[in-house]
Each structure stands twice: as C-alpha cells, then as structure tokens.
Amino acid sequence: MSSIPGPAAVKDEVLYLPDTTQVVKEIIETYPPKIGRKRAKHIRVNDPDAIPEIEANVRTVPGLITQRGCCYAGCKGVVLGPIKDIVHIVHGPIGCSYYAWNTRRNLASKDHTKANYIQYAFSTDLQEDEIIFGGEKKLRAAIQEAYELFHPKAIAVFSTCPVGLIGDDVHAVARQAKAELGINIFGFSCEGYKGVSQSAGHHIANNGLFKNVVGIEELTVKPTNPFRINILGEYNIGGDAWEIKRILDRCGIDLICTFSGDVVYEDIAHSHTANLNLVMCYRSINYMADMMEKKFGIPWIKISFIGADSTTKTLRKIAKYFDDPTLTARVEAVIADELAVLQPVRDEIYSRNKGKVALNFVGGSRAHHYQDLFADMGMRTVCAGYEFAHRDDYEGSRVIPTIKIDADSRNIEEIEVDADPVRFNPRKTPEQLAALAEDGLVTNEYKGMMSEMAKGTLVVDDISHYEMEKLIEFYKPDVFCSGIKDKFVVEKMGVPTKQLHSYDYGGPYAGYRGAANFYKDIDMMIHSSVRRFLRPPWEQKPQLRAGFAVRTDQKKKG
C-alpha cells in the first residue's frame, strides 16, 4: 500500500493561505454602498472551529451577473426531469422546455420494458391568445394528446412564469385529467420567479413527488435482502449512479431508488420500502429525506460518493448502520479490492498535483463534495461557495431553527407530515440511533461545508461574475470549477476549468472508477501544453535575428 496521506492528512497540513482582507475590501468598495453591504454578508473567512454565520438563499441583486437559474430549472430541470418514464409537459412558452431538453446529462439506461422519454421535450408552446384568454384548455388538450400518443404511466405538468400570472390552475387540470384518463397526472407550481434560485424548485419538486408518487405502490414480492437503501439527490450525471450501483451491488446492498437519476416511476413509488436513505445532494432533496423519515420511519444519513475516501467512508457508514458482520466483511473486502485497483492511478496523479489549488463555485452540494476529490489528489480548495445554497449547506443543519424565513421562502409550501397510520415503521429505535451517534454515525444531520474547510479559506455565497474574476486574479488557481456560463471566461484567463454540472461531457466521477476519471481529467487539464503558447515567441524574444536581417540588407546594397 502507498504511504501517501489521505485527505484527512492533507486537510490537517498547515498551508499558506493568503490574507484576503484587501481583495474582499476592494470587491465590496466597487459596489454601490448598499449593495456592498449586502454582498459583504455573503463573504466569510472560514474557521471550522467557530463557523461564522453567512448570508445565503436571499435575493440576488438585480444587475449583478449571477450563476443562478430559476425555480422551474430546479424543479423540472434537476429533480423531476431525470425520471425517465414520466411524460414531463412544460406548460408555457417554448423556451423553458427547450432549454431543459437534454442539457443536464442525467443519463438514463435503455430498458425495453419501460418507456424512456429522456430524449424528448414536451411543451404546450403557449401563444399570445392563450396568454390573454388562458392556457388551461390547451394544457388539457396537450395532456390528452400525450396520453393518446404514448399511454404513459404518469404525466407531470410544470408551470412557467406566465402561467402563474395568468392564473391557470394546473393542479385542477391535472386532477381532472387523472380522473378521466386513469393514469397518475400531477402538476407543479414551479414558476421561474418563485424563491430566489433553483432551490425553491427543488423544494416544490420534493413536495410534489412525495405527495403524488412516493409510497403509492406496494411491492408484490416480499424482499429478502434487508440491506435496502435509496440514494436521494443523485441525478446520474455522466453515469454517477451507475458507478455507485456497481459498488453497492458488489457489497450486496440493494439500491431501490435514486432520486432521481435513471429511475422509473415505479422505483419512486416503491421507495418507502427501503430501510435507509442516503442523502447525496443535501440541498436539493433534504426535504424528501425528512418527510420519508416522518411518514415511514426511514432514517437518513448524509453521505457522499464523490472521492475515493468519501466513498470508503460512505460504505462503512452503511455497514455500521445495518450492523451485520457478513455485510461489514463484504464491504471491507470490496473497499480493499477497489482501492487496490485505484491506488496506482492515484499515486501517480498525487505526485504531480500535490499542493495545487482549486476554487469551487457550484451548486448546493458539489462545491463541498468535490473538495474531497481534490483532497484525494493532494489538492486544496482554498475558496468555495454555492450557487443556490441555504445557510445549513454552509454551516450545518444545526442552524436550521435559527434561519430567518423571509418573504421569498414563505411562499414555498412546507408540508406537514404525520406518521403513516399503517406503514410507519421506525427502522431503528431511538436507543439504537443514539448508540449509532455515540459511535460516530449521526443520522438526520448534515455538518455543512464550512466544517470541513480549513481555517482561513474564503467562502463566498452566490458569487457574482465580478467577484469571480477578482478572486481568480487573486488566487491564480490551478483549476476553477463551476458551470458553462463561467467556463470560457475563465479559460480565456488561462485557468483550466472543470464544469461540475456537466463534467465537461465526461464522467462518471462518483465512486472509485469515477474518482480515477476525475483524477485523470484534472491532471490532463492542469498539465495541458496549450497554455505555453499564450505568448507568441516574438513577444518573448523580439530581437531574435535582428542582426542577421541587417546583414542581409547590407549584402543586397553591396
């Protein structure tokens, strides 16, 4: 085995972190004063032992160039869209459906027994007349046409901005169509203007899925394997869920449902039969974890399969939870086997990249998770932030009771969930959960990103374009992680970028094989030759043959 230190060792190393006081001051002072004061609350120098309060999940200042998208993007684009055998009808003008068509890389396997609509975009393509006179009739007709064409198991309807304003009742239309057609049809009021980012859409999607799909079908065959889990907040970008499933299969753990990468309707309908929920992307799906815990008694643990060491940790958490010696032994064997394959790749890449610096600005969980992958490679994330997170994503779920509910959040429904009178079945007793917590496995809690970032690192919420450019100039990172809108800006600056939404059309990056993919991709970017050519040679050594040119000239004259 290699003697290379793991991420814990890397994280504990004292590293040189530049003083950010001046650069932060310059950023704040560039803004109009009121905006400067606002933005200052979103920028914090981290201390994992005394985590500072950071402003998050509040409105972006109009005019500031932001990474953020809208509520619809979070609901349809992120959470619901990946469910492959639902016909997702976007009710609105054409753009919203068009832009969310196949652009998010939530891959879905071909299954000849199930329909797969991932390559399709459905829209009511609202026109001016419908905006004036109402679009319910057209929506009803569109549902009918979808039914006649495809006979799907379920149809989901998504409201876009104008739909909310003109007052179409998508829920009533859905209910009526459901009664008439006899298939499950449900609507989402996820108009783009709701909330302050994609995050509101995640919540709305969680609520709708929970109310309309989770637990609505029972298994026909009683499962024999007790190690039954769901993974919440895993969208199978670049095939991540497939790699995770491969590892879980090896361990003998049954993956019932991922929310919602490469799943079918039925998987979600049966998801209440799992015995443990693993939460990957806490931001987009924590609501579901809580609701399933309350209704069905399924505990959740925050985990991550991003990074080899994280994957190992996650597998051990699952084994600890189920507390079965055979499972534990099998999990340990799989870990040893997978690490043995990965280690040579990791060793080689570690040696070339140790000490290099990354900046992560993405998502509501990825900015955290990917720090572990960089740590695997000996790299450090010195500055990070989320695009649409809440305070708990930064500071940990312990702060939830102290989060102020503002006007933008108040409009997003919080579902009151009671224990199911028949199906509530606490998988662990309170005593067992307490014992697990005692042993280091805390259920129903997320510690947040800041607890795992070094003292002196900089955390910036909802980073503006201006701040991004300033911080890149300041840190001169070896790699910058965000999304497509930033990518070519940063590349122009001579800094390699990795899109952590789309993986630059690569992946998977989850699990052990995914980790190897990521190490290689980052290593390739950092060590690409192309940036050597940025300055033309004549600008580096302009006088290369000046003398020779003069002599030729003189010769001619002579």
Add this chain to the structure above:
Amino acid sequence: MLDQTPIQIMERSSLKINPAKTCQPIGAMYAALGVHGCLPHSHGSQGCCAYHRSHLTRHFKEPVMASTSSFTEGSSVFGGAANLQQAINTIFTVYDPDVIAVHTTCLSEVIGDDVPNIIAKAQSEGHIPAGKRVFHANTPSFVGSHITGFSNMCKSMVTYFAESSGVTGEHINIMPGFVNPTDMVAIKAIAAEMGVKTVMFPDTSGVLDTPMTGKHEFYPVGGATVEMIKSAGDAKHTLALGAFASEDAATALDEKCSVPCDVLDLPIGISATDRFIHTLADVSGASVPKSLNLKRGRLIDLMNDMHKYVHGLKVAVFGDPDHVTSLVEFLLDLNMQPVHVVTGTPGNRFDRKMKELVGEALPNANYKQPGDLFLLHQWIKNEPVDLLIGNTYGKYIARAEDVPFVRFGFPILDRIGHQFKPDVGYEGAINLLETILNAVMDRQDRDASDEELELVM
C-alpha cells in the same frame, strides 16, 4: 433512440414535441452582443438569462456576458420597475458597459412593465452616466421564436440609434441575419472585395470569436458601435439578409430615415449568393471583381466534379426559416431532393417561399411551419431520406434512423467548425458542399463491402 415515436402521424393541436425553435429573448441577447461595448440585460426571472447564456455559450464556446433583473414573486406582483432601475445602476457601477440592451421576457410582458418609461426614469434620476446608452426591445416569448427576438432587437437598434443627418453617404447597410460571427466576417469581406463601404449591424464578429490571450476582455473589440448604427440613417441603401431576421429593421430604417432597402435571402448556396452580390453591385454602383468570379468558378467546379454523389438524394431539413429556405434552394441547385422541411418559427412567408421553391420540382414534398422534430421524424419514418441537415438536436433522429447527418444552423452544441467556417458566400457554399459530400461519402464507405470499397472517389 427515440423509441417512443410512432410511425403513424397523429394530428396535434396543443402538444409540441422536440421543438425546432426556442423563445424570443435568446435571439435578442445574441443580437445585442453585436453592439460594441454592450451588455445584454434580460428583464425577467434569473432562469431566462441563465438558460440563454448557457445555450449561446454551448454554441459559440465563448464567454457570453449578460445580466438579469432577477425577478422574485414580489416583482411579479408589483412590477419589475424597481428591479430594472437597480439593475441599470448596478451594471454601470460594476460592469461599466457603453450600452445596456434590455430585452423583456414572457414574465415582464405579462406584467406589462413599461420599459421605455423605466429607462427614462433611470435617465432622469441620473442612473445612466453621460455618454452611456440604454435601449430596449419587447421580446415576448409567446410570440414567434428566437428569430423574432433577434429581429425585434435589430429593429430597436434602428429606432433608438439610427439618425439621418440629411446628407446621404456612400455606405450600404448590411443586416446580416441570425448568422455566426464567421458569416458576418465573410459577408463584410465580399463587400470589401467589391470596394463597397458597409455598415453592418448587429455584428458579433470580434465578440463571439475572440482569441485566447490570458485575459478575459469583458467587452471585446468587435461589435457595431452606436455611432455606426447612427450612421446607418445616412446610408445609400440597406440590404436585409433573411426576411424573418432582418426585414423589420430594414423597413423601420426606411420609414425613419428614408434609406431604401432590399430584402434578400441569406446568401447561402450559389443562387442566393449570386443575388446578394448582384444586388450589392447594383445598389452601390460597384462592379464585381474577377476575384469573386474566381471563387464562384471554384464552387461550380466542385458542384460539377462531385455531382454524382449528391444528385437525386432525398434530404430532410430543419432549422430557422431564413437558413432553411436558402439551403433548400442550394440543395435543389445540386439536384438533391429536400422532401421533408420543417421550421419551428411561425410565418406564412415560409410556406410561400417553400411553395415557390419545391412546388413544381417536388410536388409531394412535406414542409411545415411551425413544425417540430417529432413530426419531422415521423415523416422520415414514413418516407426515408439519405441525409438529414439541421442543428445538433437532429443527432437523435439521425441515430434512430441511421441517416447521415450534417450539422447546420443554430445551435450546434457538439461539433466545432461553425465558429470558423462560414456558410455564406461562395466559400461558404464550398464548405457546406464539402460537409455534405463527406457525410454522404463516409456513409458509402461505411456501407461498402470489402470488395467494393473505393480507393478513389
């Protein structure tokens, strides 16, 4: 692949499946990037701006800078005036553009925000620094398509900036349509080769085709300056390329400054390029130089030499109307058979044009506006084709039906080439024909038996 698409065609009145268009604001954003020092601003929810920037970025592989009014539920109820006011102030303070080009979205249109009024208020309250400009276009997403949005933003450039000084200049305005920067370069080069002074707007060359230097230029060197657009009011003539994208702006300029205009097809393929050059010569008084005859000759030479590989092939085409109609004409000039043609952009003019082009030559050809790719796929299932031409979304159909595929138009998300190789002019036609030939000939090679694999083709 696309396994759920049945061969039987069912009439649909309400459900659009796999669209061949997107919404107005992205076109407006693209047009605004063709103004020098301009920051496009999306007056609506954040998602619109994020989606448009993302999509343009995926097509150009370039930074696409734009800002948003970041509407919340409150702004949707009370109106977005405060958001736009604050945005204007913030943008000039932080990002310092010369010009802000505001376009609306379905949200701000439904609310009924009076954008000119809001801009005037920003002006009177001193939020617009001296010498800086804010202009706007109404671009409701529930009307037309991205091409309509492009057209509306171009028209706004005219209504806001073009002025007539009373003295007519020598220059010719060219409104290039929703084409790539490299096409704009090629069109300007043709005019320069003829010795014609031109003003082109919008002009995204030098904006969305920038070099990598180690520095991000927030406002790159390219784009038509406001002064140039102003001078369009004094031009001798306007050539509007592509009726859907450019006619409204040209007409508005004629009305405002009495600059006469000709609306031409996009100069894609030999016939449309001939008409463009001929008209440009006519209206400018310039003669066509031998160098252009030479290029034209090379194109004809290629068409002649490789004719047998394309003659008679059945083609399915989809895309934006100005692109599609010019391409269809070129395919007919190559004796190919464009049997299925779809544009997502609504407009009866498309039907008239298609009838004119294929009515006699291919009386059974299918064409539709506004159609979608689901319908196009069903047509192909019913009458198979030898070649599919369209934007990247066509790759699913091409794979499902195992048809050679040529990428053309907007957006191309999965290949490079459109950033560097124009489709317009004679050289563009050579590029296009080369791409078509390669696709067709690669297929011949792929399908040939070992014995039949030709060394020389």
